[in-house]
Amino acid sequence: MLTVLAVFIILIIYDLQKFIRKKEPVRVFVLYFFFMAAGFTVSLLLAAGKRPYSPSQMIEAVFKMIGIVK
Amino acid sequence: MIRKKDKVFKALLPLLLVLPLLLTGCWNNRELTDLNIVAGLGLDRTDDGRILLTVQVAEPGAIQSSSSGSGGGGGEKSKPVFVASNEGETVFDALRGMLAVVDKKLFFSAAQVLILGERLAQDGIEEVLDFFQRDHEVSYLMDVLVAKGATPDEILRMESDIDDIPAVYIQGTVENNISRGTVKKTMFIDLVKAVDCRGRQPAIGQISKSGDKEIRTEGLAVFKGGKLVGWLDPFETRGYLFARNKVQSAIINVPVDEGKVSLEIMKSKGSVSVAIESNEPSSLIVSVEAEANVGGYEAKGRIDSPESLYMLEEKLGEEIKKEIAMALERCQKEYASDIFGFGTYLYKYQLQCWKKVEKDWNDVFKRLPVEIRVDAKISRVGIVRNPLRKGE
Amino acid sequence: MEKTRISSIQLFMLLSGFLFGSTVILAPAAGAKKDAWLAMIIGGAGGGLLMLVYAAIASLNPSKTLVDILREKMGYVIGNILAVLYIWYFIHLASLVFRDFGEFICTVTFPETPITVVIGFFALAFVYGVNGGVEVMGRMSELLVPVVPVVAFIISLSLITVSDFTAFLPILENGMPPVLNAAFSYITFPFGETVAFLMLFPHLNRKEKLKKTVIVSAIAATVLSIIIFFRDISVLGSELMSRATFISHLTALLFPGFNVDPLLDINLLIGGGVKSAVCVYAATRALSQVAGIEDFSKLTSAVTTFCVVLSVWEYNNVLEILDWTEKVWPYYAIPFQIIIPLVLLFLSLWRKNKPSKVKA
Structure with missing residues (x-):
């Protein structure tokens, strides 16, 4: 848990200081935080042992529903 | 700007040069002295159906001192190998259980021979081979033999005058088959392929005792459906x-x-x-x-x-x-x-x-x-x- | 738009590296067992055609990336939606490559190292490369990809230990259907995945060589796969081959004398590196184009981090991966690899012909 937190904080700080120095548009921040937040949430959940359904499994479930994959 | 970068680079250079030193080891690095190097393996079944695993462990230090120690003399000469055996429900169980008897972790990649007991062979070998296929440390190139008239334990416990490590001695005699053609050299991979193979039954070389300090690798163990059915002279x-x-x-x-x-x-x-x-x-x-x-x-x-x-x-x-x-x-x-x-x-x-x-x-x-x-x-x-x- | 250029030989190396990529580890067309070589020939031909389609799209729309083409041919809204889907697809693909890679290393080389650490360090190294842009990736692959076949041939020395050159017999034991199935999955993995290159093709310096480059790399990849298949089946036999988790690794274990499986790790690092680099590059480029950001390298670290997390999240165990790759992947890939590109090709041809008719 703490390791995950530490890794993400280091990554974000490293990138943010570059972004701020170069005065990036808001879009960059939004997209950056979207991906980072998604990654961070999932890895926290994984670290906590509560693994959410993964995209691959969802895709498989959808395919099974349609009946392409048995 | 370029100046500044240069300076930063120079400041970082020592650090960069030191970093690779950290990359030499791996996560579960183990030194040679922390390992028990297994030279030979024996596998048999006990009367109550449990697996009996025997390992012959070579001591690199002792071998070196015995081969170069003729002039050095003095001190007690330590034995180049020791043999330990342990029972277990499965092969892996017997293997890990053995750590109650020996002090260091067993290392298999250098194993030369795997000797199967007659009793085990009669009961069927397919199941017990699984561990050896699955484990990443086992060498697919070790020789497999079936013991006739003696248990693998007895054969591995034998002290030979011919080579310091009996397993190496056994492996050498199998290798000699190139010039005599009286025993089938069966590497582990050959055995796995033969069991897998459609329309062919596996046959494995035979090993027996001939005297107190010698073995004899001659003949063939014939299998059928994974079970030993007989021998060829x-x-x-x-x-x-x-x-x-x-x-x-x-x-x-x-x-x-x-x-x-x-x-x-x-x-x-x-x-x-x-x-x-x-x-x-x-x-x-x-x-x-x-x-x-x-x-x-x-x-x-x-x-x-x-x-x-x-x-x-x-x-x-x-x-x-x-x-x-x-x-x-x-x-x-x-x-x-x-x-x-x-x-x-x-x-x-x-x-x-x-x-x-x-x-x-x-x-x-x-x-x-x-x-x-x-x-x-x-x-x-x-x-x-x-x-x-x-x-x- | 970046102004960087790559030569056709660099593109060839990138493409071949991409095609070898994870196939070094996961044997393609394994479903056909003994007849996999037949499946590879059929699939290779189909895959080459598919790659030609991509090349044709690119040369009909010169110096436009996939996102530009989608927007132009499908309209702004649908084009952007499809572009977002493609972004997801590339990210997903990259994470699968990461996972294959990590799974291999964790099974055979470092069994006690957590997979996250393996993947994380791998990702760290190559974010640096991707940030350098197409040119850096091209040069890197020019330097490294030639190592891949060399390693494959070195491992062929395992044939000294055990070999049975008739192991691929009998031919067509189970008839044609499994072969065609395997051929189809061979088209979608790895050939169809080169759809990501639609983000790279505009950087080629000499457009007229595009089709030739694509075809040559498809042939090279197929031939190498077939050689590797015959090597593996001659050494292992078909039954053991179908039981092995990582076929090439097992072959490497039988190398006479000493341990060469680190060589296979090198192959994987090169192939997997090129493949995931291309995917992440494509995803990030597409993303920044959709969002209207000029410099894509701002987002690489975020996207890569997400890929790493996704790759760990994706599956519970190694058999899920193999099962998923075999069963679900081909169908999941159809729209991205075949349907949308074919529609694009059709639209490109149609739009191109129409004005000329009007003029005439």
């Missing part, structure tokens, strides 16, 4: 190896004129096939081409004409034929186990026919007539032509 083994195209060199003795002539096989090419009649297998065919030199003439008569060599060729052919016939006869009549791979031939080249007989191939194999074709050739006679004889 050295001559039958050689016949089998001829048919399987595994003879690289061998000495064949041919009776001539109240004596024997030893012929050294230099080259041999063998193959098995099945004759088909109206989509049914009609006979089993073994064909062997062998090339030999005269190695020793210990009989009366002379070899000075091509005709005498033709005569020897014919006798050599008969001798090889006899060995193959003996092996085939035993496998057909006694064991009903197709270790020669006639079934594989059918499967590969006559698929339709194979599909028909696949289910009861063992019975079909048992009753098919056999045809053995041997083409023997003698090309050279050595340094002298005629044998030594008091003037005539």
Whole structure:
């Protein structure tokens, strides 16, 4: 848990200081935080042992529903 | 700007140069001195059906001191190997349980031989092989042998005068098969493939005790459906190896004129096939081409004409034929186990026919007539032509 | 738009590296067992055609990336939606490559190292490369990809230990259907995945060589796969081959004398590196184009981080991966690899012909 937190904080700080120095548009921040937040949430959940359904499994479930994959 | 970058780079350079030092080890790095290097493995089943695993562990330090220590002298000479055994429910269980007996973690990648007990072999080997296939440390190239008349434990506990490490000694004798052709060298991969193979039963080399300090690797253990069903003697083994195209060199003795002539096989090419009649297998065919030199003439008569060599060729052919016939006869009549791979031939080249007989191939194999074709050739006679004889 | 250029030989190396990529580890067309070589020939031909389609799209729309083409041919809204889907697809693909890679290393080389650490360090190294842009990736692959076949041939020495050159017999034991199935999955993995290159093709310096480059790399990849297949089946036999988790690794274990499986790790690092680099590059480029950001390298670290997390999240165990790759992947890939590109090709041809007719 703490390791995950530490890794993400280091990554974000490293990138943010570059972004701020170069005065990036808001879009960059939004997209950056979207991906980072998604990654961070999932890895926290994984670290906590509560693994959410993964995209691959969802895709498989959808395919099974349609009946392409048995 | 560039200046600044340069400075930063120079400041970082020492750090960058130090970092690679950290990359030399891996996560679970273990030093040589923290390992027990396993040289030989033995596997058997106890009376109550548990696995009995024996390991022979080599001590690198002791081997070094014993080989270079003749002048150094002094001190007690430590033993180059120790043997430990342990029981368990499964192979892996027995293996980990062994850590209660030995002090360091066992390391398998250097294992030379795996010896299977007769009892275990009779109960079936397929299940116990799984661990060895799955584990990433086990070498697929170690030799597998089946112990006859002794347990693997007894064989591995034997102290040999010939080599410091008995497992290496055993492996060496198996390796010698290249020039004698009386035991089948079966690497672990060969065994796995043979069990996997369709239409062929596995056969593994045999090891037995011959005296207190020596072993003998000769003969063949015949399996059927993963279970040991019987043995072949050295001559039958050689016949089998001829048919399987595994003879690289061998000495064949041919009776001539109240004596024997030893012929050294230099080259041999063998193959098995099945004759088909109206989509049914009609006979089993073994064909062997062998090339030999005269190695020793210990009989009366002379070899000075091509005709005498033709005569020897014919006798050599008969001798090889006899060995193959003996092996085939035993496998057909006694064991009903197709270790020669006639079934594989059918499967590969006559698929339709194979599909028909696949289910009861063992019975079909048992009753098919056999045809053995041997083409023997003698090309050279050595340094002298005629044998030594008091003037005539 | 970046102004960087890559030469056709660099593109060839990138493409071949991409195609070898994870196939070094996961044997393609394994479903056909003994007849996989037949499946590879059929699939290779189909895959080459598919790659030609991509090349044709690119040369009909010169110096436009996939996002530009989608927007132009499908309209702004649908084009952007499809572009977002493609972004997801590339990210997903990259994470699968990461996972294959990590799974291999964790099974055979470092069994006690957590997979996250393996993947994380791998990702760290190559974010640096991707940030350098197409040119850096091209040069890197020019340097490294030639190592891949060399390693494959070195491992062929395992044939000294055990070999049975008739192991691929009998031919067509189970008839044609499994072969065609395997051929189809061989088209979608790895050939169809080169759809990501639609983000790279505009950087080629000499457009007229595009089709030739694509075809040559498809042939090279197929031939190498077939050689590797015959090597593996001659060493292992078909039964053991179908039981092995990582076929090439097992073959490497049988190398006489010493241990060469680190060589396979090198192959994987190169192939997997090129493949995931291309995927992440494509995803980030597409993302920044959709969002209207000029410099894509701002987002690489975020996207890569997400890929790493996704790759760990994706599956519970190694068999899920193999099962998923075999069963679900081909169908999941159809729209991205075949349907949308074919529609694009059709639209490109149609739009191109129409004005010329009007003029005439």
